[in-house]
Amino acid sequence: MQFPDTLVFQGYAAPVRAEVDVIDLEVEGTLPPELSGYFLRNSADHAYPPRFENDIFLNGDGMMHQVRIAQGRAHLRTRYVQTEKLGLERAAGRALFGAYRNPFTDDPAVAGRDRNTANTSVVWHGGKLLALKEAGRPMEIDPVTLSSVGVHDFGGKLTSQAFTAHPKLDPVTGEMIAFGYFTQIVADNTIEVYFIAADGTLSRTETIAAPYPSMVHDFLVSRHHVVFVICPMICDWDRVRAGHPFFHWDDREDTWIGIMPRTPGGAAQVQWIKAPRRAMQTHTFNAWEQDGKLHLDQFLTETGWLSQFPDLNNPDTVEKPPFAFRWTVDLADLAAPVAEHMLFPHIGEMPMIDLRFAMGKTRHFWFGTNNPKLGPMLPWGPKGPPFTCLGHFDAETGALDFFYAGPDSSPEEPCFVPRAGSSEEGDGWLVSVVGRRAENRTDLVVLDARRLSDGPVAVIRMPVRIHEGFHGIWVNEAG
Numbered sequence: 051m052q053f054p055d056t057l058v059f060q061g062y063a064a065p066v067r068a069e070v071d072v073i074d075l076e077v078e079g080t081l082p083p084e085l086s087g088y089f090l091r092n093s094a095d096h097a098y099p100p101r102f103e104n105d106i107f108l109n110g111d112g113m114m115h116q117v118r119i120a121q122g123r124a125h126l127r128t129r130y131v132q133t134e135k136l137g138l139e140r141a142a143g144r145a146l147f148g149a150y151r152n153p154f155t156d157d158p159a160v161a162g163r164d165r166n167t168a169n170t171s172v173v174w175h176g177g178k179l180l181a182l183k184e185a186g187r188p189m190e191i192d193p194v195t196l197s198s199v200g201v202h203d204f205g206g207k208l209t210s211q212a213f214t215a216h217p218k219l220d221p222v223t224g225e226m227i228a229f230g231y232f233t234q235i236v237a238d239n240t241i242e243v244y245f246i247a248a249d250g251t252l253s254r255t256e257t258i259a260a261p262y263p264s265m266v267h268d269f270l271v272s273r274h275h276v277v278f279v280i281c282p283m284i285c286d287w288d289r290v291r292a293g294h295p296f297f298h299w300d301d302r303e304d305t306w307i308g309i310m311p312r313t314p315g316g317a318a319q320v321q322w323i324k325a326p327r328r329a330m331q332t333h334t335f336n337a338w339e340q341d342g343k344l345h346l347d348q349f350l351t352e353t354g355w356l357s358q359f360p361d362l363n364n365p366d367t368v369e370k371p372p373f374a375f376r377w378t379v380d381l382a383d384l385a386a387p388v389a390e391h392m393l394f395p396h397i398g399e400m401p402m403i404d405l406r407f408a409m410g411k412t413r414h415f416w417f418g419t420n421n422p423k424l425g426p427m428l429p430w431g432p433k434g435p436p437f438t439c440l441g442h443f444d445a446e447t448g449a450l451d452f453f454y455a456g457p458d459s460s461p462e463e464p465c466f467v468p469r470a471g472s473s474e475e476g477d478g479w480l481v482s483v484v485g486r487r488a489e490n491r492t493d494l495v496v497l498d499a500r501r502l503s504d505g506p507v508a509v510i511r512m513p514v515r516i517h518e519g520f521h522g523i524w525v526n527e528a529g
């Protein structure tokens with residue numbers, strides 16, 4: 051077997067496939083003694099060469115990464131998520147499932163079997179760690195051993211085959227709010243919204259209809275509302291059946307904002323209003339209400355994700371970078387135009403806030419980014435241009451601050467870890483995986499979250515490469 055010679059499978063993006071344990075990683079600097087817990091994240095790491103050479107990186111098998119930090123020491127563990135898909139393919143010794151979310155491209159031997167790769171994110175809620183992919187159901191993972199417990203369907207209450215990789219946790223009530231789209235795999239415009247109590251009980255499902263069937267990768271939840279931004283990254287099932295890419299950008303459609311009250315029966319009160327302009331929401335910071343206004347803080351791009359899915363009508367369009375925007379809705383007058391302003395004048399993606407303050411107004415915004423003033427851009431990978439920096443925007447002072455990771459180095463999504471014992475917003479650490487591309491190796495850096503340009507307080511050096519990932523979390527030792 052051999053992986054294709056494409057950007058997705060070569061160089062720093064090449065599948066790692068190794069499940070490793072490294073006890074006592076090298077540490078440069080000093081790990082804060084109060085930093086005690088688990089950094090956990092998910093990645094897409096193809097276990098087998100794909101059935102089709104043009105496969106995309108989003109279609110890799112879920113591989114969990116864990117860095118356990120305690121008493122100034124750090125340890126690495128990586129494990130595949132043991133999905134039904136991986137089990138079937140390992141039994142066969144080859145890929146059986148085909149293109150991204152396209153069951154028509156599978157080996158007939160696996161018709162009707164679970165295609166979930168569980169590769170996008172993780173969430174810790176109700177005493178359970180769940181590996182998530184928007185095209186599948188949650189997979190429960192043991193947070194210490196990273197062994198797979200199995201599909202988690204909330205005691206049979208989740209009838210959908212899909213559960214977002216971006217659920218929101220209410221820091222006041224402990225509730226988890228999530229959703230599923232294309233709930234029975236086939237593209238349609240149904241969205242189910244799930245309300246999961248602090249103890250992990252799926253207590254309520256609301257069902258709404260989107261304007262059209264499209265990718266719904268992230269969403270927003272404020273204290274009183276659930277908000278969807280529906281973007282024309284469309285899925286046409288006839289095109290999927292014909293073997294075309296799963297999504298396409300269609301600039302004949304508008305972008306819509308759907309606003310649903312969080313109260314029981316909220317689905318009957320959902321209101322759809324036109325967004326200020328056609329845009330693709332990539333990821334969200336937060337949503338919050340103040341003085342009758344609903345604020346939506348998010349990254350937007352004028353194009354879809356063209357590095358992954360084509361523009362149907364303008365095949366030569368080049369993907370434009372995302373910028374952070376606040377959309378403000380007047381809840382007393384939904385017919386009024388939605389106001390837009392740029393949060394900060396710098397490109398970015400992979401947003402992060404101090405999640406203890408989610409659903410309220412926040413001061414601190416972190417993100418992955420590039421800054422040519424600090425160092426050159428890196429060659430494009432399968433996700434587009436790798437980050438070279440992490441950014442911090444202080445909305446109170448208006449200051450932007452950057453951490454430049456060094457030559458041939460690529461930070462990934464930042465994760466905020468509050469300083470133990472402190473309740474001040476932003477007081478804590480920013481943790482990020484950093485690819486050391488020239489060395490084919492990976493580090494984890496720990497920064498003072500409000501002083502990024504000071505550089506890391508500690509660098510945890512891994513003797514191996516772990517695959518570029520997507521989304522991660524911090525779980526304190528005590529859970």
Ligand SMILES: [Fe+2]
Binds near residue numbers: 215216267333520521
């Ligand atoms: Fe995401």
